[in-house]
Amino acid sequence: MSDFFSRYTELGEVYLVPQRPQQFEHAQLLLTNSDLITELGMDVDQQQLRDYLAGMSRVENIKPVAMAYCGHQFGHFNPQLGDGRAHLIASFATARGHTYDMHLKGSGATVFSRGGDGLCALGPAVREYIMSHAMRALGVPTTQCLAVLSTNQQVMRQEREPGAVVCRIARSHIRVGTFQLMAMNKDVDAMQQLVELCIADQFDDISSSGEQRVLDFFERVCLRQCALILKWMQVGFIHGVMNTDNTLINGETIDYGPCAMMESFSFDAVFSSIDRQGRYAFGQQPNIASWNCGRLAESLMLLMDDKDAALERFSGILSQFAEEFNEGYQQMWSNKLGLLSWQESDQTLLSELLSLMQQNKLDYTNTFAALTNSLQPTPLPGYEIPEALADWTRKWRRRVGDNNLSAAHAIMQSVNPAIIPRNGMVEHFIDEFNLAKHSDEFTQWLHALKTPYLYQVYPAQWLATMSNEQTYQTFCGT
Template identity: 40%
Template sequence: MDAVIGYLLHANLLTVKVSINFDNTYARLPERFYARLAPASLRVPKLIRVNRGLAESLSISRDWLESEEGVAMLSGNQAPEGAEPIAQAYAGHQFGGFVPQLGDGRALLLGEIVDTKGDRFDLQLKGSGRTPFSRQGDGKSALGPVIREYIVSEAMAALGVPTTRALAAVASGENVLRAEGSLPGGVFTRIAASHIRVGTFQYYYARNDLEGTRLLADYVIARHYPEAADSSNPYSALIGSVAKAQADLIAQWMSLGFIHGVMNTDNMAVSGETIDYGPCAFMDAFHPQCVFSSIDRGARYAWGNQPDIGLWNLTRFAETLLPLLSENTKEAKSLAESALSQFSDRFADQYIGGFRTKLGLPSSAPVTLIQDSLDLLASEKIDFTLFFRRLTQVAGGDSHQDLSVLFPEEEVFEKWFSNWRKEADPGNRYSEMRLANPILIPRNHRIEQAIQAAYRGDYSLFHRLVDALANPFDEQTEYEDLESPPLPEEVVHETFCGT
């Protein structure tokens, strides 16, 4: 540790003593797994928000995080004692094309924290400056992506979706140059179960580094899927475990109308958490081929394509482990295919179960009613969240009038509603429906409004959104305006990658 502290001091990064329980296991892997370096210092960083509840669960002093020294850490100007800043190496398929070296181009893993339950989490800065993986980038972040990731990741956590978390947002006090022009910068502090991606495995596989692949696989098993170690073939069990975690995750995304937007293999965490909220979005009007990402011109990552892309990514993951599965190529492929087969069945069960709950359908109701319902929403261009919100109110005893007014074709709606009434069991499933159908989601136009206000130095909309979305299933009269879909002039047609 003394050597590390000495390195950091040499790199002009000050260290500060604070009680953070660091235990940096990834930094103990061979140094070809990462690059050690210090984040770029900022002259006048300003704290925007600290996630006090998350800080408490991590046993980090909330008051310290909001102090001058805490802000210095959150902006990258100081490293706490025990931190070992590293930029992780990884590769990835981006829109189907393989890039053999990507890595943390604007992020640094400060270290790992063990929380009050004994669980391990990464503490990472995003937007902290150039790294050896930055390529032509500046390693910085505009303030907009910081605001977006804070809002959406915390909303996802409140919705019960596995996700990375927001610990803090800081305004850098400096501008960054992007396609839109010169924009205020920011630094985001992210907490994750880990930052290991499918692309991390691809990095070593592309280099024929079998030892590196084995070390990484053993590390992931020990950190995320220890039960796989007891299997007759731990690496096959690892593929199956990651496949099931991704099946569960993507089914949850789809039940909420969420579109990740950039499901490249370097944006799929093997932990099963949602990671990297770049051009993500929640749908307003439903359509299975809905896309928001400005860079997804072929609709590769549309809402309805996400399960297929998930399996495609997992297949790339399994490819990296073939040499570990068996020395016999045919047997290795058979083991990989068997492990991957768990994805489709698991996804179907979770997807159907999720929409049965959202619609208040018993197991005896025909599965076709789910697709019929989604087809209706698509053909009538109905707001996804508002439809399920009002359907839940009907299940709670309200008149279906408020639901029917969403539909331009009353006859079409009444035919569907009659069929739903015949098959559904809303009275007995009202409580379940309430927990499956949020009242509030981070709507795209509200996020955009918060971002634009933040660029003007006004964070009130940002704070209001974060506060409201902390309880997405609760009736909150003070936030009723946030339930509304966008007006025509407020519709967000495109979302953008933070880089």
Template identity: 40%
Template structure:
């Protein structure tokens, strides 16, 4: 296999990571390989045995610089002074055919010094979930890490459910720099490392940024748009800890994530989110909280801390307004409006309220606005009927509302019950649904009538009440 590594993170001081190779597995078997992404990365694949060995961690490619990254973070608001890659190894970086630098990381590749008594492994279910959902997010046009390969290890992984098939995911990211990467050096008072990291992040992601506050502003802008994009497709991250908040503005970590079926703003799926900290409607507030932690860390390297606090406060306080601007633009498009007028947002909020009261499916309700079946989404169709007249009168002033609606609202999302069905089938050795979901979700805005069953919300006995981290 040819991978043209060009490693910059490994050139940073040793205090940023621990160098080590992935732990080999017993019998690697390739389950999926993303040819399109491989082409973008400039990777030329040879034969299947090499692919399986490489992406299981059994064969470290020439030019790689394997390491586990160090970081800290707030988890559900509680400070953890040292986290780090407990089950992941960064193989290295490549500059793709588009000129963009990306990390290639093996997830589930064995224990590291940061494993905290964990086994460093992943089981098949979370690997397939992240593969499908991250690629679906990419197809939806939302910044995200991506999946290059999935490999079964031939070894069991032990979780609460008992013995489960092990697997390794190859994750590709603009970088794996997180808010928590800055937090650990600030908390330790390692200001030289903090300055080095800040300059590295600026050069890698935001070369136009001027110093720590310029970086904070750039990350703020990227995260504000990302959160609005999540909201626009009904996505709930589930673990928006500072160690899962990427400086690049990409969605990272697809553990207990989910897309809503029935709309309600307080929807929570994560089994470990007992108090709804990361509920759907709380995500804008949480990103403010996370960026305040980044600001606190960045300030530690400044000479005039009083001035830096004042500037950082203004930067962070602007986030809610930015999210509202992006949210308004995206949700107006979801109902076919591109030229905003006074009162338009009332149409959106009124519709959402009626959806919540009538158990309307989030994705299907918005998508069906371009057809004639929207009222069927409501337990009381009259709730839609009394909204529809005002909306139709408004969109009659738009040039092509149907095209706008179809471009803003996916026909297909990775629904929780289908993901669970996919995992159950794969554990039994059947990967047909995994392959089908991957194909359909690669073009989520197309109608694809042959796959209309994948648009169906779950039946009562198919509802997935909670999602899990997999660790």
């Protein structure tokens, strides 16, 4: 049974501003993650959940708040951000002792709205529901979408669209931008409290004290970010808006606005409509994650007495980030290719593959799924290796043949998904929900996404590369 309470209250109303969500009297629950409710032991029924999301009642009379933070957006510092269309309505503890936040998005304007309406369109809400389900099944640390509410009102974006509210569940909503705001305010006490809150909740094995404790905390955050980016790249995920206010300290993926799955392989792949310079392209994500960690280090300097010594130590930890990523990156490709050990010549084999994939616009997921499928005793139809890779495949098979083929296949199947949330399918279901608030195929497709590493025969459209991928764009939804 859930134990609901107010969280982060010791930080004060500078950082958690009391704000009441907008009320949507005629709203209805559209999508509910019943499995997540059961898993977390949440004591909430459908009517209660509807009323919480619609702003019609409070969770056990807990005062909703808008969380304050600042941050770098596309490299430029913005001193005033915060939850402009979101409300933290409660937190709760599970039977395992883990704490989670219930956070609404699209729930109305707050003091941080900066002229916006504080609302969310149904399309981005459906996208978040799909993507958070899929990412978790793919093994990627992520916030989770508990439910989507149709407000039965219209919002104005590029055109008039149905409105929605998303209920997001996360272990924590503390961001790099939260620390940046405290640093800007020179609020030593609040930052020290926040470090301790994060350690107690996410890094409770840290036993050091003083400035070493801050450094150890920073190192753990860096490791979480590094592991997250490796998971993104393993499955071909492009976040699209890796601003510091969208970087959670606990290493979970947050904000599924302008995200997309890479289909035709390219390190330069970008789908976000607002990323005109390619800052957050697929291949740039590791550099940006490290850069964001650097902004956290700058903020944590507030807690250090000897600034010169602290700068050197923070820099050393950031160097470790690069080393950790490079080691994990090599292991990622080794696993995706079924290589039980990495040899110097394997870099040439990998480079040749990636070059052929980019030249021939080969689908990232389908290519590795085809290679994986080819090692099965009886390969399944629908996972054919592209003709452009025929010569390369012979080289790869000779290399894999040096190892145990069944072991190679097992490794590949554990990291190369057979099915992902295809961009075309996501848009298809968004269109269906916008038109009818319902889709007969949706439940079946979402069920398949829960076992992405299960190789079986799927409908062809579930595996198909988007036909208009070169012009495809995703939007943040505000």
